[in-house]
Amino acid sequence: MSDTFGELAEIAAAPRPRRARRTRALPPAIVAAALVPIALIALPIVYVLIRSADAGWSGIVAELFRERTLMLFWNTSVLTFSVTGLALAIGGAAAWLTERSDLPGRALWRVLFCLPLAMPAFVASFAWKSIGPSFQGLGGAILILSMESFPLVFLPLAAALRSMDPAPEEVSRSLGQGPRATFMKVVLPRALPAAGGGALLVAAHMLSEFGALSLLRVQTLTTAIFQQYELQFDNASAAVLSAMLMLFCLPVAFGEIYLRGAERRDKVGRSAVRRRREQRLGSWMWPALAFSALVCVLALGVPFGRLGYWLMRGVSAGRGIEAIGPALWGSLSLALPGTIVTTIVALPLVLLALRGGGRIARIAERLPYVVHGLPGLVVALALVYASIRLLPAVYQTRAVLFAAYAILFMPLAQSALRASAELVSPEMEDVARTLGRGALRAFVSVTLPALAPGLGAALALVALELMRELTATLILAPTGVATLATEVWSLTGDGAYAAAAPFAAALVLISGLPVYVFTLRTLDPGGRARKGTPGKRRPRTG
Amino acid sequence: MYPLSRRALLKGAAFGGAALAAAPAFLAASRPARAADGPLALYNGQHRPPVEALIAAFTAATGIEVAVRHGSSAQLASQLMEEGAHSPADVFWSEESPSLFALAEKGLLAPLSAETLSAVPAEYSAKDGTWIGATARCRVVVYNKADVDPATLPASVLDFATEAYADKVAFAPASGAFQQQIMAVMILKGRETALAWLKGLRQYGRVYNSDSAAVEAVESGDIPIALSNNYYWQALAREIGEADVQSAIHNIGHGDPGTLITVSGGGVLKSAKNAEAAQRFVGFMVSEEGQKAIVAAIAEYPLRPGVTSPFPLTPFGELDPAPVTPNQLGDAEAALALLREAELA
Numbered sequence: 001m002s003d004t005f006g007e008l009a010e011i012a013a014a015p016r017p018r019r020a021r022r023t024r025a026l027p028p029a030i031v032a033a034a035l036v037p038i039a040l041i042a043l044p045i046v047y048v049l050i051r052s053a054d055a056g057w058s059g060i061v062a063e064l065f066r067e068r069t070l071m072l073f074w075n076t077s078v079l080t081f082s083v084t085g086l087a088l089a090i091g092g093a094a095a096w097l098t099e100r101s102d103l104p105g106r107a108l109w110r111v112l113f114c115l116p117l118a119m120p121a122f123v124a125s126f127a128w129k130s131i132g133p134s135f136q137g138l139g140g141a142i143l144i145l146s147m148e149s150f151p152l153v154f155l156p157l158a159a160a161l162r163s164m165d166p167a168p169e170e171v172s173r174s175l176g177q178g179p180r181a182t183f184m185k186v187v188l189p190r191a192l193p194a195a196g197g198g199a200l201l202v203a204a205h206m207l208s209e210f211g212a213l214s215l216l217r218v219q220t221l222t223t224a225i226f227q228q229y230e231l232q233f234d235n236a237s238a239a240v241l242s243a244m245l246m247l248f249c250l251p252v253a254f255g256e257i258y259l260r261g262a263e264r265r266d267k268v269g270r271s272a273v274r275r276r277r278e279q280r281l282g283s284w285m286w287p288a289l290a291f292s293a294l295v296c297v298l299a300l301g302v303p304f305g306r307l308g309y310w311l312m313r314g315v316s317a318g319r320g321i322e323a324i325g326p327a328l329w330g331s332l333s334l335a336l337p338g339t340i341v342t343t344i345v346a347l348p349l350v351l352l353a354l355r356g357g358g359r360i361a362r363i364a365e366r367l368p369y370v371v372h373g374l375p376g377l378v379v380a381l382a383l384v385y386a387s388i389r390l391l392p393a394v395y396q397t398r399a400v401l402f403a404a405y406a407i408l409f410m411p412l413a414q415s416a417l418r419a420s421a422e423l424v425s426p427e428m429e430d431v432a433r434t435l436g437r438g439a440l441r442a443f444v445s446v447t448l449p450a451l452a453p454g455l456g457a458a459l460a461l462v463a464l465e466l467m468r469e470l471t472a473t474l475i476l477a478p479t480g481v482a483t484l485a486t487e488v489w490s491l492t493g494d495g496a497y498a499a500a501a502p503f504a505a506a507l508v509l510i511s512g513l514p515v516y517v518f519t520l521r522t523l524d525p526g527g528r529a530r531k532g533t534p535g536k537r538r539p540r541t542g
Numbered sequence: 543m544y545p546l547s548r549r550a551l552l553k554g555a556a557f558g559g560a561a562l563a564a565a566p567a568f569l570a571a572s573r574p575a576r577a578a579d580g581p582l583a584l585y586n587g588q589h590r591p592p593v594e595a596l597i598a599a600f601t602a603a604t605g606i607e608v609a610v611r612h613g614s615s616a617q618l619a620s621q622l623m624e625e626g627a628h629s630p631a632d633v634f635w636s637e638e639s640p641s642l643f644a645l646a647e648k649g650l651l652a653p654l655s656a657e658t659l660s661a662v663p664a665e666y667s668a669k670d671g672t673w674i675g676a677t678a679r680c681r682v683v684v685y686n687k688a689d690v691d692p693a694t695l696p697a698s699v700l701d702f703a704t705e706a707y708a709d710k711v712a713f714a715p716a717s718g719a720f721q722q723q724i725m726a727v728m729i730l731k732g733r734e735t736a737l738a739w740l741k742g743l744r745q746y747g748r749v750y751n752s753d754s755a756a757v758e759a760v761e762s763g764d765i766p767i768a769l770s771n772n773y774y775w776q777a778l779a780r781e782i783g784e785a786d787v788q789s790a791i792h793n794i795g796h797g798d799p800g801t802l803i804t805v806s807g808g809g810v811l812k813s814a815k816n817a818e819a820a821q822r823f824v825g826f827m828v829s830e831e832g833q834k835a836i837v838a839a840i841a842e843y844p845l846r847p848g849v850t851s852p853f854p855l856t857p858f859g860e861l862d863p864a865p866v867t868p869n870q871l872g873d874a875e876a877a878l879a880l881l882r883e884a885e886l887a
Contacts, residue, residue, distance in 0.1 A: 068885045132762070214751050223751075227716045230616050231878050231887055384624050392628045475621065479583050479630060480609030490590060490612055498781070 027440040033348035034364070040345065040407050041367045044374060047382035048246065051239030063240040068224075072241070076220040076248065079141060079213075080206040086146035087202045090295060091153025092195060097288055099161040102278045104285075109292050110158070114519045116299040117151045118511040120468040120485070122211030123504045124148045126492060127306035129215055141216045147299040149205060153198035156419075159522045160194035161187070179279065196255065197415055200369075203252045204411070207245060207373035211470055211489065221245045222375045226471075229377060242378045246370055253369030307508070310501035321502055323487060328506060331483040334398065334473065335466035338405040342462045343455065345406045346413035351447075354421050368410040376471035379407050383476060401476040408472060409465050413458040420454025421447075453521060460518035467511055484510070581607035582819045585622065585631045587615025588806050589773075591839040592677075593635060599835040600826050606819050615641040616718060622811070623648055632814040633823050635676075638718040639805050639868035642673040647873060651809040655821055661828035662845040665867045666805050675805030675868060676827045677842035680772045680861060681723050683792040683800060684757050689766035692792050699769065699800030700727070700735070703742025711747040712756035712768040715886040719753060719771050719804050724877035726799040726866045733880070740884035749886070761789045771804075776841030776853050795862040803863045804871075806842065 052060060063069060097103045098110045116124075121144070128135040128144050135144065164187065172182040213223050221241050228238035281288050346368075353365030371379070383404050387395045394400055424447050432442035468485045477483070484507040491500035586593050590612060597608045611618070611631070619641035622629055634651075636642045645651050651672035659671050666675030683695060696702065702711045714720055728736040748765055750756040756768035757775055761782070772791060779787045794800035808827050810820040826832040833849040836842070841853035881887035 066885065068887075136764075215755075217749070217751055217755070219749075227887060229620065230614060230716050230718075231721070231881070235620075237882075381624070384621060388625055388628050395625070395628065396630055474613055475617070477611075479585075479611040480581070482612075486612070 027443055029440060030348045030351055030443070034352040034361075037345045037349045037368065037406070037410060038364050040403055041371050041410070043386055044371055044379045044382040044407060045246070045367075047385055048239050048242045048374075048378065051236055052243050055236035055240055059236060060240050063237050064244070069241070069244075072219060072221050072224050073244070075138060075218060076207065076222075076245075078138060079145075079218065079220060080203050080248075082142045083145045083149060083206050084199050084203045086142065087150040087153050088195060088199050090146065090150040091155075091157060091198065093291065094150065094154045094295065095157040095161055097292065099158050100279050101281050101288065103281060103288055103292070109296075110523070111519075112292075112296050112300065113154050113158075114151050114515060116148050117155075117464065117515045117518070118508050119148055119300070119303050120211075120504075120507060120511070121145060121148050121205075121209060122215060122468075122470075123307065123488065123508065124303040125212035125215045126497070126500075126504075127303040130306055130310070130497065131302070136217045138218055141213060141218045143298070144216070145206065145209065145212060147295070148303075149202045150295075150299070152201045152205075153195055155519065155522045156194040156198045157191060160191045162523060164190055200252050200255055201412070201415070204249065204369065204372045207248055207252070208375050210375055210377075215492075221248070225375055226377055229381070238378075242374060245373055245375075249370045249373035252373060253366045304508075307501060307505055310497050311505060321499075323482065324484075324502060324506055327482050327484045327487045327503060328510070330477075330481050331467055331485065331507070331510065334401060334405075334477065334481070334483060335463055335469075337398070338402050338466045339459055339463040341402040342406045342409050342466075343413045343417070343458050346410045346458070347417060347451075349410070350414050350417045350421050354418065355426065365414070368407070368414060371407060372409075372411045374408075376404070376408055376469060376473075377475070379404050380472040380475035383407075383472075396476070396478050398478065401473065401478075404472040404476055405462075405466055405469065408469070409462050412461045412465060416458035416461055417451060417454045419457075420451045424450045457518055457521035460514040460516075460521060464511055464514040464518065467514070468507065580816070581609040582816050582823060583630050583632045584608050584610045584823070585618045585634045586610050586612050587618050587641060588635050588637045589840055592836040592842070595835040595839040596827060596832055599831060600823060603826070603831065604819075604822060606822070608823070619645055622650060626650070627813050629811055629813050630815075631811050632816045632820040633808055633810055635806075635808040635827070636673075637806050638722065639673075639675065639807060640718060640722065640871060640874040642668070642807060642809050643868070643871075644873040645809065646670065646672040650812055652812045652814065652817065654810065654824055658821070658825040658828060661825075663847075665869075666845050667807070667868075668809075669869055673807055673809035674824060674828060675807040675845050676833070677806050677836055677840070678803050678845055678858070679719070679806065679842050680793070680856075680863065681719060681800065681802040681804065682770060682772045682775070683794060684760050684768045684770050684775050684789050685792055686760050686763055686766045686789050688763070688788065692790070695767075695792050695794075697794070697796070698798045699723070699794060700731070700739050702767070702769070703739045703746060705746060707767070708746045709748060710766045711743070712750050712759050712765045713743055713747050714750045714753050714756050714770075715881055716751060717753045718874070720769065721874045721877040721881070722804050722871050723769070723799055723802050724880055725871045725874050726802045726864045728876060728880065729866050729870055730797075730799055730864060737880055737883060740880055740886060744884055744886050757789070761787065763788065769800075772855070773841040776855075791856075793856055793861060797862060797864055799864045799866075801861055801863045802866065803861070805845070805868050 055063065094109070094113045098106045098113065103109065124147070125141075125144055128140065134140065168186050168190075169182055172186045173179070177185065207220075208222055209220075210222050210226055213220055214226070221244060225238045225241045225245070228235045228241065349365050349368070352361045383400050384395070387400050428450075429442045429446050432446045433439065437445065467483075470485050470489055473483055474486055474489075477486075484503050487503040488500045488507060491497075491503065584593075584597075593610065597610070601607060613621070615636040615638050618634065619636070622631060622634060622645060625631070629650075634642070634645065642651070646668055651668075653671050654674055656671075658674060659667060662675060666678065667673065683699070685692060685695065701707070724736055724740065727739055750759060750768075753768075753770040754774045754777075756765075757770045757778055759765045760768045761778055775789065775791050778789070808824045810817065810824055814820045827836070828846050830846065830849060833844040833846045837844045837849065837851040837853075841851065841855060843855065843858050844851060878887065
């Protein structure tokens with residue numbers, strides 16, 4: 001008896017030890033399909049290297065050690081670390097309050113904490129900026145962007161806290177550990193991958209953010225890359241800065257792997273999700289409520305309030321309002337197919353890394369995260385360069401734009417898919433194969449259906465990002481096609497804020513749907529089915 | 543594992559399948575216009591209101607449809623260079639002459655008809671007749687009326703780069719018009735003076751990302767003075783209402799580079815599939831009807847003689863601008879080198 005307890009406590013206290021994943025041959029079709037995303041990702045990397053080479057070694061060195069480059073490097077670092085840290089703190093506190101405490105109105109707070117996802121950063125920045133100049137600059141940018149990006153931490157973390165098997169916590173408590181020690185030793189290690197994954201998304205966003213920072217007058221590597229392309233047509237120094245930015249992304253890309261460790265999360269039986277005891281807030285109730293309310297005012301009240309204000313006023317309102325229909329159609333007709341393409345392209349890469357096992361496969365799976373921090377502009381220019389030289393017939397068709405979307409947003413699909421794919425035990429496929437199915441059929445009938453929850457989250461998250469994508473769309477969309485995001489951008493560029501407001505509002509509204517789906521999928525991946533069959537759980541002892 | 547979901551998967555598969563089936567249709571529908579009967583493809587770097595007004599008038603007059611790709615002039619010019627002979631574009635309308643100049647240098651623009659070229663004074667168009675200036679804009683000083691007495695403003699734009707104006711002057715190094723102003727300073731006062739001016743602005747001025755952002759900052763009281771283009775202020779005054787506007791325009795004049803005429807104009811791509819319609823479009827830009835449509839939508843000066851702007855502009859003849867032509871400004875590449883040397887880019 002005591003042995004069993006000891007073993008359970010060990011399981012509870014630490015992530016499971018590394019277990020060599022036997023390489024199960026993936027169906028060759030999937031391995032071949034994984035070459036598509038790898039080739040796509042290679043495009044911008046090769047492009048940046050070719051263009052950097054134009055600068056020559058001395059040019060590259062001179063560019064790297066300019067005073068200005070150091071300033072950009074510093075600003076980029078401060079912004080990325082501060083926003084990521086703040087988003088972790090806010091998102092972490094919000095997740096704990098809504099999932100583990102007895103905060104009143106948790107269901108409502110949960111929805112409110114997700115809603116900032118629907119607000120594009122450049123719309124929020126414009127809203128803040130129109131209050132007064134003090135919100136410009138690095139400090140303002142850190143505040144505004146933290147407020148708009150903390151849901152990226154909150155959501156996965158809340159989902160992890162919620163779906164965590166309560167058994168190890170109960171074991172820890174029954175062994176005499178206090179709530180704090182249990183939280184630190186049992187809950188935190190298991191929540192880290194979710195929080196870390198969200199934080200890395202935030203960091204990658206900060207590295208590639210352009211619109212918001214441009215409005216707030218903050219100069220980072222990405223805004224400098226835009227400026228360089230604005231200044232000069234054929235720009236080697238922009239390419240050198242892009243290469244630097246990719247180096248910046250490397251730790252972000254591989255950080256997630258480090259956070260995850262080699263922990264194995266799949267299991268054959270389904271854990272029970274039972275009600276767990278809530279932490280009583282007691283005298284902390286009011287501070288907790290005040291914190292939640294403040295976050296909502298800053299992240300939602302101010303941007304939505306200003307948007308409403310601009311909707312109401314201004315003589316420029318009404319100009320181009322008839323363009324809302326075509327722009328809405330433009331957004332949907334690009335974002336929806338783009339989402340499907342991106343998700344399909346990402347799938348084989350996830351499977352390859354998870355099942356192929358090899359080092360090369362795992363590095364290949366990380367490459368999209370390196371490119372994710374690149375501004376859309378660079379990816380778009382790479383595709384212009386490549387498609388004109390290699391496939392002029394597809395230039396300025398949607399096909400090229402979808403390729404750009406896939407390159408830019410594959411990691412979002414990968415993270416969501418990976419979360420589901422990890423839960424699928426390869427042994428299940430083995431069982432199917434011992435029962436006489438071929439590799440591909442076993443995969444299609446066993447593994448693929450189990451990916452569906454992750455698929456929903458992946459589709460929603462990618463759709464959300466594609467709806468607001470700006471720079472690649474501007475360069476690659478077929479001539480004459482406008483989207484809500486490009487309309488907002490070009491109208492605010494002309495100073496016509498009141499005219500931009502209806503487009504921005506429409507953008508926020510249609511973003512609501514993917515946010516809803518994503519939220520639901522993340523917080524409640526199994527849907528109603530979760531409620532069934534308590535208590536059937538089989539602790540794995542290996 | 544989730545009990546799911548075979549049904550959900552089937553739904554998803556059906557959806558994905560439908561999307562894939564639709565993909566070829568999308569591709570077919572989105573082929574760039576290559577046939578001569580497709581709409582005229584315009585790459586537009588100019589502000590949208592005048593372009594949309596001109597297109598409406600052009601389509602009404604000729605029946606020719608126009609498909610527009612909006613972007614910044616420099617970015618579209620670089621895209622056109624990358625596209626080369628494969629470009630789907632017929633016409634390029636640039637906010638700034640340097641982008642047109644650069645395309646002409648690369649041999650990508652076709653000569654315009656003599657009739658089109660004769661519509662505006664020759665000094666505002668390409669020497670080789672490959673692009674034409676349609677409207678003129680003016681570099682100005684915008685100041686906040688509460689903070690600045692215009693009588694105390696200096697006699698030269700060079701004086702703003704001094705300690706007396708520390709943290710008082712907004713400027714936008716990424717702005718194409720600002721780069722043309724650098725060129726003008728360089729042409730009129732020499733390279734060393736221009737570099738010292740930029741270094742002074744970097745030390746004492748405040749960098750904004752665009753001319754319009756700088757003007758808005760002055761209007762909101764963020765900073766007292768901005769170097770900008772005239773029409774940003776007029777657009778703001780129209781948006782806010784003349785009576786409520788907190789800022790005003792100051793023209794330095796007397797040939798100082800602080801008052802510089804820059805032009806917005808157009809050219810026809812050599813690779814244009816709709817070459818004839820493209821020539822008609824550029825001709826229409828400088829026709830009486832076209833010029834009226836443009837200047838009703840943006841506070842720029844019509845370059846065709848006899849057309850007047852409905853905006854309350856300082857009369858063109860009274861500006862007394864810097865004696866520098868768009869052809870002298872060239873592709874403004876020297877300005878970029880200076881900006882880099884001054885660590886502003």
